[in-house]
Amino acid sequence: MPRRTDVPTLVAQARDGQPRAVARLISLVEDASPVLREVMAALAPHTGHAYVVGLTGPPGVGKSTSTSALVGAFRARGKRVGVLAVDPSSPFSGGALLGDRIRMQDHATDPEVFIRSMASRGHLGGLAWATPQALRVLDAAGCDVILVETVGVGQSEIEVASAADTTVVLMAPGMGDGIQAAKAGILEIGDVYVVNKADRDGAQTTARELNHMLSLGPAREAGAWRPPILKTVASRGEGLDEVVEALEKHHAWMSGNGTLRTRRQRRVRAEIEAIALAAVRARMGGLSAAGDALADRVVDGTLDPYAAADELVAGLGAGQPSAG
Template sequence: MQDVPGLVAQAREGRPRAVARLISLVEGASPQLREVMAALAPLAGGAYVIGLTGSPGVGKSTSTSALVSAYRRAGKRVAVLAVDPSSPFSGGALLGDRVRMSEHASDPGVYIRSMATRGHLGGLAWSAPQAIRVLDAAGCDVILVETVGVGQSEVEIASQADTCVVLLAPGMGDGIQAAKAGILEIGDVYVVNKADRDGADATARELNHMLGLGEARGAGDWRPPIVKTVAARGQGMDEVVEALEKHRAWMEEHDVLTTRRAARAAREVETIAVTALRERIADLHGDRRLETLAGRVVAGELDPYTAADELIAGLTEPEAG
């Protein structure tokens, strides 16, 4: 058993080993997870969570590393949560701690963690919300969440971040994919990376045109900016940070940030509740209550919906009592 209060205190002091242990408790769905979350609840809420998404090959890891450098120059403590595809053998993250971010490994003001999706669709690990809370409570000013490069299913990042950055690159058909993938709905800031390549201006124009065809915006509504970068050389990253800070200021001014975070918390609570119910239902296989209800359905005494209602009532009544 881990000393949770001790780990939390050490994490607040910026000790990476304590942060790592807390996130490991999250990923392993430890019996101490409730204690961990209860201890972290009053400490979280100060970090700015930025999600980075985009198709494979657009330079997400390179852009994330360049953003870390930009925020470190501004004196911010930065955490990176890099969500990778799962190994089919170990279930762990395939890319480890990201070779491209190795330049930040010795910086005490940067914490980098890879998490495996473990088969979870949507580009994020199921435990990402709790891991974000750990990093938030540990005193990080900015948390960068880089998602799996899985294309159209990455829209989930929009529900976990305060600001969502969508990366595109010229010559990859991203302009056509933009309309299909739903990214015009989730992007708060758009970045055309590898802007030194032919077609970068055309990609930016096409994206700007598509955004113009979107829903009508009022005078005070946020208009997602399009920033061109060459992340491998750090070009344009200060402009990305400026766009992010403008979006944050706009959200605070219009009370959007609080609304987004409340919606995020609601989804997290719902996921935990549904998971708990699913576990109880899984324990019912071979249970007499389920067999009895199934028999009544076969006999025509009950329809399956009424039987399901009775089953759910039986699962929830002990908790209510």
């Protein structure tokens, strides 16, 4: 039997900013550890402080470079920064600095920066579930800002974006971005748009196209947030201050009118329901004898499946509290 995980000590160390404790707690999240419930209970009182920024966009736009440059810009403002690089398609994880991650090594020795790659290892609900839990770890570790970078493409990006307070959509000149963006539904999720590699030909065209496509969306009400379109050359650190300013502006706008709280409530509610459904499913599996007896009656035609389902649901109340 592995040694018992000392959750209170781990949480205390993580709050103290010890990188190994933070890494260990995120591993517990990734592995859907049996102590996850205890971890989340211990973290809860220390969460709610971090501002979560999602970075998404098609492959090749320079997401990792932009994330790294953004880390630098926030560090220059004295912020403690967390980075969660989420790769829904990769079986690898565990904080290894692989491939593009190498660019993060600029910050690897900075004690005020926590960097973590994450994959959906053991989790039933996949990353949609693991991401908010990992964010709570970094939040409790005192991060002022957490950047969530999605490595994958498509639906998973949108799911991960939904875990963020603010979503930054990255583009680059050329690449047929317009069509790709429309396909990925990326035009609905961006709060800030960034055309990276702006020193290349076509940056102005991409920005103009983006502006045009955004203008085709539903009319914005008075006081609504109008997503800015910025230009960066992340590899040279150019334009990042403007991005940070846009993020601060969006954060202030959201805080001022209650949007920040509404967004957080909505995603927490989805998270709670997912956990509750998993608990119900597990409990149903546990009602083995009762479930078999109900199935028997349906096979015999003395009960219909809906009435059987009702009895099964009613039986859940008599069960043990969910074990998470």
